[in-house]
Amino acid sequence: MKQDSMQIIDATQSLAGLEAFLSRREANIRDVTVQTAAIRQEVTEKGWEGLADLTLRFDGVKKSPCADSFRVTRQEFESASNWIDPPLREAIQVAIKRVRTFHQKQKRTDWFHEEPGIRTGQLFRPLDRVGVYAPGGEAVLFSTLIMNVIPAQVAGCPEIVVCSPPQKSNQSVSPLILGTCALLGLKADQIWSIGGAQAIFAMAFGLQGFPAVHGVFGPGNAYVMEAKRQVQGEVRIESLPGHSEILIIADPSADPAFIAADFLSQAEHAGGEMCLLVTDSRQVLDAVQKEVETQLDLLERKEVAQKSISTGGALILVRNLGQAVEISNRIAPEHLEIQTEDPQALLSHIRHAGAVFIGPWSTEPIGDYTAGTNHVLPTGGHARISSALSVDDFIKKSAWCIWNRKDWRISGQLR
Template identity: 45%
Template sequence: MKVVSAQDFKLKRETDYGTPEQNEVVKAIVRDIRTEGDAALLRHTEQLDRVHLTADQLRVTEEELKAAYGHVEPSFVKAIQAAADNIRRFHVKQKRNSWMDFQADGSILGQIIRPLQRVGVYVPGGKAAYPSSVLMNVIPAQVAGVPEIVMVTPPSTGGQDGINPYILVAAAEAGVTEIYRVGGAQAIAALAYGTETISPVDKICGPGNIYVALAKREVYGAVNIDSLAGPSEIAVLADDSADASYIAADLLSQAEHDELASAILVTPSRKLGEAVAAEVQRQLELLPRRDIARASVDSYGAVIITESLREGIEVINRLAPEHLEIVTEEPMAIVGQIENAGAIFLGPYSSEPVGDYFAGPNHIIPTNGTARFASPVDLDDFIKKSSLIYYSKEALLRDGEQIMELARREGFEGHARAIGIRLDHER
């Protein structure tokens, strides 16, 4: 893990979304699903996932869902239920209400808030299965009041036995209403446009590989999507009070996600920085996913030495990291100066995995520096808003001439006349 000064550090991020060849493959798959429906869905599933299915085998049955509980440990069920309770409690606090503002002239202005009707959740099945991501996608939608929550996941996430039972149990506990054994770009296209078996959704959420990301970009507009997520990121802002072994472990907790993940320590203490760099190398050898983590650390990891904590804060705000840990003597004195971060973890015991799995805030967080303008997934991702306008006669007579003035300045005489005809009639 390289140790560099803030002046010498050059941020390296992967911002390209797929090669031209990958984009063409995705466009072809989406086109096939859109025009052929189930037939193309089944064909691409057999070609890409090496699983032969018929249309009536696409949907996971209630019996399969119940049977999944017999394939997981009771301790897992207890943990997933506790995590689900925490996540639900946190997101309930984000609920919004419709409102109306009654004016003295009899007019009413307001906003009507409704949940989306049908949401699709993608659950990957590549390098690892993520039951926690099921909770983080599904529970906010459920709390928002979405009546239909559809999950898709590749048919071989659990090997020859089919879908990973941990994913199925998480889906059952979170409140998924439909589950289909289909993955990749073909699953995204099915959710967007529908097939004979899968009805289209209003929004698609959830992480996936490059083909899933490209497919989400391809179908955006026909449906809404959550984001085009990049590799996982963690930055730690620390001083001499921090424990080097804790910091190293937290950096590796993100590095083990993906070879493209980034793990960065920002500190004014060279002593701490060098100790963390050494500790990362020591702990790497003990990590089961050491090859992935090592590739991440070598390419995207760094210890940045700053002149002061103030300069460290400036570096963090430029990085706009997905996850930020503040491990200093007085983290609460610093948090107000952090402008750009997806999730902020304060103190030595708020390790990033606490947020990944259990605390309650959502772990689907903006990456690739988009925390400058984006936010973690919350209830707003699963609602829509309608403006409400009831204008009284008194209000229109009062404001009509100004409305006509603005319309005519934009060249829209029809707009002006729609107001004028009422003014002429009511005066």
């Protein structure tokens, strides 16, 4: 790794360097609106024929222009259910159990309030039909499938459909996705081999034999995110998550090897991630830089991680931990780690973060996979205004009231 691969920003005297770094990242966001609108038009105007053309163009898989060609068969599903080896199966089952337990705590129950002659309350009802997108390109994100399906199940959504791109190897959905669907209790007829922005439009607007959903959930590339933006208002979406982000606040007590490992755990995702260290120790900063260089050479996805830290990696030196918190709140990162001697002292001052990992052993990948917390989080500063995916994203709320005749007359006097 070249010495200048990761930017070093001295924020002890001025924030100009940090603001310039953040501005460059915002300017590099690719505009895919026109291309995505063309995909939308092809799906809505040509239906399955358009979807077959798009699947051949983007996935290299030939499909017939009909629903049956895209629907996963029972044979494919049952075969994939046995594809996952026992250790991975056990790990997935542990993750499913913990994620389900966490989200059960979020479940809403109807309530009412009563005064003499007056009753008011609120009903909580699930969306009738929701769609989950499970990416299957460079990385098959079965963990994200878990994070999106379980809140819908806990909410009580009667119909859940899953769309995932077909693989060239089997002309259908990845066996890992199918096997995870089986462990989640889904059935073959709920899963469709449709990928990319076209999957979002198919779910949002429906096709013959494929009814439209009321909510579309799940991450994807820039085209998938733009497609979700374009259907917002037609259906519910949870957010527009972009490239992964991690910000680590550290003091001299932190272990540079741990910081570097967590840094790279995000950098290797897709090549455009933001990885920031904010520390009041020059010694820690220098040590982390060396550790990143050492650990980078050990990664299978070294080139992807290198791209991320070259474009979105920065080591930021601050005057004190108070300034570190200010910078974190300014950025509102997707993932925030606090690796300091007294992390709880900082936690109460954190205002904007998708998820917070406290202490050296609460590594961010644990939250991504097995802690039980949801890893579908706001990015791009949206943690200022939005939250992690939850059961609430899959429900509607209706207020109700009952008044008697006497109190109706009293209320009329209040005009």
